[in-house]
Amino acid sequence: MTVAAGIGYVLIALGPSLSIFVSVISKKPFLILTVLSSTLLWLMSLIALSGIWRGFLPLKTTSWWPYAILILSSIAFQEALRLLFWKIYKRLEDTLDAFADRVAKPHLFLTDKMLIALASGLGHGLAHAVFFCISLLTPAFGPATYFVEQCSKVPFFLLSALIALAFVTIHTFSMVIAFNGYAEGNQVDKYFVPVVHVVAGVLTLINLAPGGCTVGIPLLYVVAILTLIHCGRMVWRRLLTENRISLNHS
Amino acid sequence: MESSILESIGVEIIGVMSPVSICMFLVVLLVYSLSSSSSPSSAVSDIRTAANLVYAENPSDTAAQKLEGALLNALVFVILIAIVTFLLLLLYYYNCTSFLKHYTRFSAFFVLGSMGGSIFLSLIQRFSIPVDSVTCFILLFNFTVVGVLSVFGSGIPILVRQSYMVCLGISVAAWLTKLPEWTTWVLLVALAVYDLVAVLAPGGPLKLLVELASSRNEELPALIYEARPTTVPRAGSRGGTSLGLLVTGVTAGEPSAAPSSSSSSAIELQAVSRDNKDRNVNDNLNENRDYGGNEYSVVPMGGFGGERGQGGRDDAEERSPLVRNSHGDGESGIVDEERHEGNGNRGGDEEIAERGIKLGLGDFVFYSVLVGRAAMYDLMTVYACYLAIISGLGCTLILLSVCRRALPALPISITLGVVFYFLTRLLMEPFIVGTATNLMMF
Numbered sequence: 001m002t003v004a005a006g007i008g009y010v011l012i013a014l015g016p017s018l019s020i021f022v023s024v025i026s027k028k029p030f031l032i033l034t035v036l037s038s039t040l041l042w043l044m045s046l047i048a049l050s051g052i053w054r055g056f057l058p059l060k061t062t063s064w065w066p067y068a069i070l071i072l073s074s075i076a077f078q079e080a081l082r083l084l085f086w087k088i089y090k091r092l093e094d095t096l097d098a099f100a101d102r103v104a105k106p107h108l109f110l111t112d113k114m115l116i117a118l119a120s121g122l123g124h125g126l127a128h129a130v131f132f133c134i135s136l137l138t139p140a141f142g143p144a145t146y147f148v149e150q151c152s153k154v155p156f157f158l159l160s161a162l163i164a165l166a167f168v169t170i171h172t173f174s175m176v177i178a179f180n181g182y183a184e185g186n187q188v189d190k191y192f193v194p195v196v197h198v199v200a201g202v203l204t205l206i207n208l209a210p211g212g213c214t215v216g217i218p219l220l221y222v223v224a225i226l227t228l229i230h231c232g233r234m235v236w237r238r239l240l241t242e243n244r245i246s247l248n249h250s
Numbered sequence: 251m252e253s254s255i256l257e258s259i260g261v262e263i264i265g266v267m268s269p270v271s272i273c274m275f276l277v278v279l280l281v282y283s284l285s286s287s288s289s290p291s292s293a294v295s296d297i298r299t300a301a302n303l304v305y306a307e308n309p310s311d312t313a314a315q316k317l318e319g320a321l322l323n324a325l326v327f328v329i330l331i332a333i334v335t336f337l338l339l340l341l342y343y344y345n346c347t348s349f350l351k352h353y354t355r356f357s358a359f360f361v362l363g364s365m366g367g368s369i370f371l372s373l374i375q376r377f378s379i380p381v382d383s384v385t386c387f388i389l390l391f392n393f394t395v396v397g398v399l400s401v402f403g404s405g406i407p408i409l410v411r412q413s414y415m416v417c418l419g420i421s422v423a424a425w426l427t428k429l430p431e432w433t434t435w436v437l438l439v440a441l442a443v444y445d446l447v448a449v450l451a452p453g454g455p456l457k458l459l460v461e462l463a464s465s466r467n468e469e470l471p472a473l474i475y476e477a478r479p480t481t482v483p484r485a486g487s488r489g490g491t492s493l494g495l496l497v498t499g500v501t502a503g504e505p506s507a508a509p510s511s512s513s514s515s516a517i518e519l520q521a522v523s524r525d526n527k528d529r530n531v532n533d534n535l536n537e538n539r540d541y542g543g544n545e546y547s548v549v550p551m552g553g554f555g556g557e558r559g560q561g562g563r564d565d566a567e568e569r570s571p572l573v574r575n576s577h578g579d580g581e582s583g584i585v586d587e588e589r590h591e592g593n594g595n596r597g598g599d600e601e602i603a604e605r606g607i608k609l610g611l612g613d614f615v616f617y618s619v620l621v622g623r624a625a626m627y628d629l630m631t632v633y634a635c636y637l638a639i640i641s642g643l644g645c646t647l648i649l650l651s652v653c654r655r656a657l658p659a660l661p662i663s664i665t666l667g668v669v670f671y672f673l674t675r676l677l678m679e680p681f682i683v684g685t686a687t688n689l690m691m692f
Contacts, residue, residue, distance in 0.1 A: 057680050103255065132685075
């Protein structure tokens with residue numbers, strides 16, 4: 001629908017992540033590298049998943065449960081990858097601390113660790129937005145638009161941009177929650193993230209039903225806002241306790 | 251509160267990755283805006299280059315024919331490049347340095363003028379920009395001349411030089427994307443293999459070139475992108491470019507050849523000491539490794555009007571090694587070292603070093619060619635190939651810091667790029683498009 005609409009869709013999906021990137025991440029080169037590597041990891045997971053599922057595609061069923069299996073297996077794979085990412089991060093943290101000792105600088109602060117977690121989450125979200133939304137947007141820069149049957153009132157591009165925005169938020173902040181959960185050993189946080197991911201994925205299944213997107217997408221946003229709030233509360237709590245500890249020591 | 255290490259780690263890597271990313275992004279933009287206008291068949295038939303000498307790809311050939319033709323093309327191209335590299339080696343051996351300097355200046359002028367000019371013309375045609383030919387010619391001429399000056403001259407701001415490097419890379423890459431598809435892929439793989447062999451094998455021309463240059467303690471004529479400016483006024487400076495300052499070693503008063511440059515492709519990690527008095531500065535920079543030239547050749551094709559080009563110069567592009575300047579600190583990993591700003595007279599053994607990474611121009615070109623060719627298929631492949639190339643670049647930098655010898659810059663990135671392209675195109679796209687058009691995402 002012309003270049004303006006195309007750029008608009010891109011910004012809907014990627015606008016907030018772009019502002020996070022410019023304001024927080026671009027200042028520290030290491031975080032840019034973290035974003036790139038987590039994006040790469042997500043891409044590799046997608047390739048692996050599509051390799052596994054390629055033999056079964058295209059799914060010609062009208063029932064919903066093959067799609068459910070598809071989504072659940074993909075999400076399970078990605079959550080396993082998140083655990084792997086956490087292990088790699090732990091080792092990286094040790095290397096960075098050793099390096100900091102060598103150049104006589106302090107070890108990583110809590111805010112640094114959270115920033116790294118944020119950057120990894122942003123990488124995941126960016127990869128999701130690019131592969132599920134932006135790469136399909138090329139026709140949107142042209143003179144026409146495209147509608148899907150199940151949701152025939154809104155252009156497909158707008159729908160995918162909205163869904164991508166919700167998922168970017170979920171991915172970005174659930175990584176922060178997950179890293180903090182693993183670091184603290186907090187069970188609630190540890191299980192919060194996969195559950196949220198599964199719920200979000202399953203919610204998109206509602207979009208298969210005709211007219212389902214009027215229900216599915218707002219619910220998805222509810223989940224995204226829930227993730228945001230939980231992350232905010234958790235970060236606030238941790239920063240306060242950290243401050244209190246450092247005040248007590250000094 | 252002290253600043254954390256997160257502030258400064260990885261600055262140089264980003265300093266190299268950003269221009270590569272910008273170059274790739276602009277090439278993708280160019281490919282998209284220019285290819286949508288012209289039909290693919292006309293663009294293909296216009297180009298007759300060194301890479302197309304043997305076999306001109308025709309869409310109606312069978313797959314086996316195309317593969318065979320592409321292999322022949324790639325073989326011819328690689329042989330041509332090898333010959334020109336050996337020629338360069340010979341010229342360098344006989345100390346014809348000024349000839350090489352002038353040759354590379356001319357080649358930069360030619361590339362910016364002809365290829366840059368043809369890109370400008372296509373853009374003007376595509377977007378119907380109202381500009382007359384006299385203005386266009388004057389602008390192009392100015393652009394080219396400033397480009398030649400900035401690439402080799404001294405006293406030009408580093409940003410201008412970096413932008414012109416990127417422009418050179420964009421021009422060649424955008425032109426090379428006009429090659430037919432099978433030829434492009436086979437050519438990329440062949441060049442990656444050639445790079446590997448030329449740098450690591452005992453008789454490889456680039457390896458010999460590097461050894462020759464380091465034994466003479468000189469700098470090779472090369473076109474290199476520098477990621478970090480040096481603003482050090484060195485005592486006894488030869489008045490060379492900052493390129494020379496960056497490359498020539500630390501030992502005081504070391505005579506170095508005038509830093510001429512022709513095109514090159516390599517990555518170099520440099521530690522330049524700020525203080526070139528001969529105190530204990532050299533526990534760090536013990537050798538001064540320079541690296542192989544990258545000869546730049548282009549067989550002129552339909553330049554401005556789609557006419558068949560004749561003879562002219564033959565340029566070949568080669569890959570050059572990755573060389574690391576060992577910083578004797580025993581630093582492991584690619585992370586940056588503390589940069590201490592200091593005045594000249596420092597007693598004791600605290601070293602003052604500033605690191606900069608330099609990347610040869612050929613790497614820019616071939617990374618962008620890969621991404622440009624991926625852009626002709628779909629945006630998904632573009633992003634996948636971009637990530638693959640960037641991660642290959644990162645891996646190569648890590649290997650560089652571990653191996654501490656001349657390493658080729660192309661193989662890992664090109665291999666990863668090609669693999670990811672085909673995996674994405676064949677495996678991922680049906681999967682993702684299928685789920686996304688049903689509005690199911692995860």
